[in-house]
Amino acid sequence: MINKFDLIIVGGGMVGATLACALADTQLQIAVIEPNIPAAFSLDQAHALRVSALNIASENIFKNIGVWQGIISRRSCVYRRLKTWELDAQRGATLFDSTEQGVDHLGHIVENNVIQQALLEKMSQANNIKLFVQKTRSIDVQPGATLVELEDNQQLIGKLIVGADGGNSLVRDAAGIGIHSWDYAQSALVISVTMSTAQQDITWQQFTPTGPLAFLPLSGNSASLVWYNNPAAIKRLMALNEVAFLEELQASFPDALDQVTAVISKGAFPLKRQHAQQYIKEGVALIGDAAHMIHPLAGQGVNIGLLDAAQLAQCLLAASGEQMSSADEYAHSTRADISSLAVLNEYERLRRRHNLLVMQLMDSFYKVFTNNNGPLKVLRNIGLGIAGHLTPAKKKVMALAMGLEGPLPELAKR
Numbered sequence: 489m490i491n492k493f494d495l496i497i498v499g500g501g502m503v504g505a506t507l508a509c510a511l512a513d514t515q516l517q518i519a520v521i522e523p524n525i526p527a528a529f530s531l532d533q534a535h536a537l538r539v540s541a542l543n544i545a546s547e548n549i550f551k552n553i554g555v556w557q558g559i560i561s562r563r564s565c566v567y568r569r570l571k572t573w574e575l576d577a578q579r580g581a582t583l584f585d586s587t588e589q590g591v592d593h594l595g596h597i598v599e600n601n602v603i604q605q606a607l608l609e610k611m612s613q614a615n616n617i618k619l620f621v622q623k624t625r626s627i628d629v630q631p632g633a634t635l636v637e638l639e640d641n642q643q644l645i646g647k648l649i650v651g652a653d654g655g656n657s658l659v660r661d662a663a664g665i666g667i668h669s670w671d672y673a674q675s676a677l678v679i680s681v682t683m684s685t686a687q688q689d690i691t692w693q694q695f696t697p698t699g700p701l702a703f704l705p706l707s708g709n710s711a712s713l714v715w716y717n718n719p720a721a722i723k724r725l726m727a728l729n730e731v732a733f734l735e736e737l738q739a740s741f742p743d744a745l746d747q748v749t750a751v752i753s754k755g756a757f758p759l760k761r762q763h764a765q766q767y768i769k770e771g772v773a774l775i776g777d778a779a780h781m782i783h784p785l786a787g788q789g790v791n792i793g794l795l796d797a798a799q800l801a802q803c804l805l806a807a808s809g810e811q812m813s814s815a816d817e818y819a820h821s822t823r824a825d826i827s828s829l830a831v832l833n834e835y836e837r838l839r840r841r842h843n844l845l846v847m848q849l850m851d852s853f854y855k856v857f858t859n860n861n862g863p864l865k866v867l868r869n870i871g872l873g874i875a876g877h878l879t880p881a882k883k884k885v886m887a888l889a890m891g892l893e894g895p896l897p898e899l900a901k902r
Contacts, residue, residue: 545891
């Protein structure tokens with residue numbers, strides 16, 4: 489027996505599940521394939537290693553699809569200030585404060601598994617979404633009728649298949665969509681720690697010749713640290729015993745970091761830049777890391793992925809004859825084929841251009857702040873100082889960081 493759907497989403501992580509929830513309780517019949525479901529959440533459990541800095545646009549998306557309360561009722565940490573400076577130049581630090589934008593906060597730091605659990609909870613309440621907790625065995629992409637076979641031998645056929653399955657996307661490969669990719673020659677060491685002080689409302693990043701050092705506050709007295717360096721240096725750090733690692737961490741991070749009392753967990757991740765040559769084909773769409781991967785130094789990866797999901801949902805709702813009129817209500821009009829290029833072109837037009845701009849901006853940051861050329865170092869310190877004092881420029885940077893610049897899908901608006 490073949491299970492028939494309008495839409496098959498391969499990947500039920502944060503981005504794929506957001507797309508499903510944005511289409512919950514509509515006329516579209518949706519399958520979500522995700523083999524890795526997080527364990528039940530408990531406030532007593534240690535903070536997870538992988539976290540995301542959700543900006544205001546992402547918060548708006550989650551509010552509008554009805555999952556924000558499910559996120560903050562579990563665990564999150566608001567941040568109102570963002571500080572950046574270069575090694576040995578903290579006096580010239582740039583501080584971005586939410587009060588300068590006339591808003592309460594800049595965003596929230598949330599564990600990825602908390603976000604995914606809130607989304608899965610919302611999905612389970614929808615009458616048009618079916619979750620398959622299975623690995624994908626094969627994908628046969630055909631316009632308007634893609635066949636997916638799962639490892640338990642179940643077969644699914646869908647008008648439109650969406651690849652939300654990460655950087656090594658099976659959907660992208662099955663569709664024959666190529667990528668432009670290169671390594672940043674850097675790895676990120678993510679460290680979950682407990683601190684001697686309680687929760688703060690500031691996140692900061694210090695730029696060093698070997699890569700940034702970043703601090704992201706979590707609830708209670710926990711925090712997430714990110715240590716960027718070349719792969720060999722990160723490999724050496726990972727091999728240190730607990731005492732030696734903690735000593736080197738405290739010595740390498742700036743004085744802005746309070747006393748670390750314990751390292752809970754750590755993990756290293758290679759960094760690369762990757763962009764799909766196209767986001768769509770007839771019957772196929774890519775979102776999130778399946779479409780693009782960027783340097784995480786500004787924490788924008790998941791945020792632009794969520795914008796992908798929101799924009800694609802908007803295009804599909806319009807095509808299926810359901811125009812979004814509120815978070816939970818839809819108005820019906822003429823239906824169109826959701827797998828057609830006529831529908832999907834609008835998604836690619838809006839998102840690919842915006843994502844490319846963000847990627848180019850992140851590449852520029854990476855190149856400027858990893859170059860230890862003397863004159864360039866002076867210029868970037870001057871640049872940080874100017875950004876910290878010129879109000880229009882500073883507000884522009886803050887608006888970009890909050891996700892409120894560029895074309896926004898309706899779900900990302902207040």
